[in-house]
Amino acid sequence: MYRSEQLLFDSGKPVRVIVRNYTKEDFDELIDIQTECFPPPFPSDLWWNREQLMSHVTLFPQGALCVEIDGRVVSSLTGVCTYFDPAHPNHTWEEATDSGYIKNHDANxxxxxxxxxxxxxxxxxxxxxxxxxxxxxxVVVELKLERLLGGGRMPGYHKQAENIPAEEYVNKVVLGELYDPVITFLLKCGRLPIAVVENYLEDEESLNYGVLMEWKNPFKIS
Structure with missing residues (x-):
């Protein structure tokens, strides 16, 4: 199980944070976080429910992480193990994550x-x-996986869609010519885009597009 304590700084003031696996005792706070992070027009039925969260902590607890500050859970990150073939990247969020229930978790x-x-x-x-x-x-390194992968939203794309296709939008964000709050954040985390997928997720701001972005395990060189 994962637990790390460290200091971050907010305007020069140290803030102690704990990164750890979340458990069923955190479910109420995790659902509350979803309502804060994904207000309308994001569909409310895509917020976590308790059955989904129970699957996370039961099927793949290593992939259920949160940050705690002063005894309060303030963020979360959830993953699932799957098999990905880069030659056939197209899929939806629902297919990759079993609609967030991760019952398709593949330990191999x-x-x-x-x-x-x-x-x-x-x-x-x-x-x-x-x-x-x-x-x-x-976690990727510990489990000796090839990569971390996920489909990023493109919430800034609806402002540019009349002018450029989705692939060009992503390229301009990578080049620094445009800013997208999600894609730019993932780039800063070390992830790189590998494909743009249509109808990835029901998301008006992204016009239902998603961009697959990966981080390759540097200890698994093919």
């Missing part, structure tokens, strides 16, 4: 797939998303 898979990442808005200045992502990289 080659990829740790990110199901969800959520940080309470009032804590986002601390860089907790990057801290959790780095912790999940540790």
């Amino acid at each position: 898979g080659n990829t740790l797939y990110i199901v969800d990442i959520s940080v309470r808005p009032s804590f986002r200045s601390l860089g907790l998303g990057k801290i959790m992502m780095q912790a999940m990289y540790h």
Whole structure:
């Protein structure tokens, strides 16, 4: 099981954080985080429910991480093991994650797939998303998987869709010509885009597109 304590700094003031696996005692806070992070027009039926969370901590507890500050859970990151073939990247979020229930967890898979990442808005200045992502990289290395992979939302794309296709939008974000809050964040975490997928997730801001972004295990060189 995973547990790491460290100090972050908010305007020069140290903040002690604990990165650990979440458990069923955290479920109420985890659901509350979802409501803060994904307000309308994001569909409320895509917020976590207790059955999904129980699957996370039962089937793949190593992939269920959260950050605790002053006894309060303020962010979470959830993953599942799956088999991914880079030659056939197209899929939906529902297919990859079993609609968030992760009952398709494959202990013999080659990829740790990110199901969800959520940080309470009032804590986002601390860089907790990057801290959790780095912790999940540790899990990838420990389990000797080939990669960490996930489909990122493209919430800025609806503002550019009349001018450029989705692939060009992603390329411009990578080049720094455009900013996208999700894609740019994942780039800063060390992940790189490998494919743009249509109808990845019901998401008005992304026009239902998702961009698959991976981090390759540096100790598994093919």
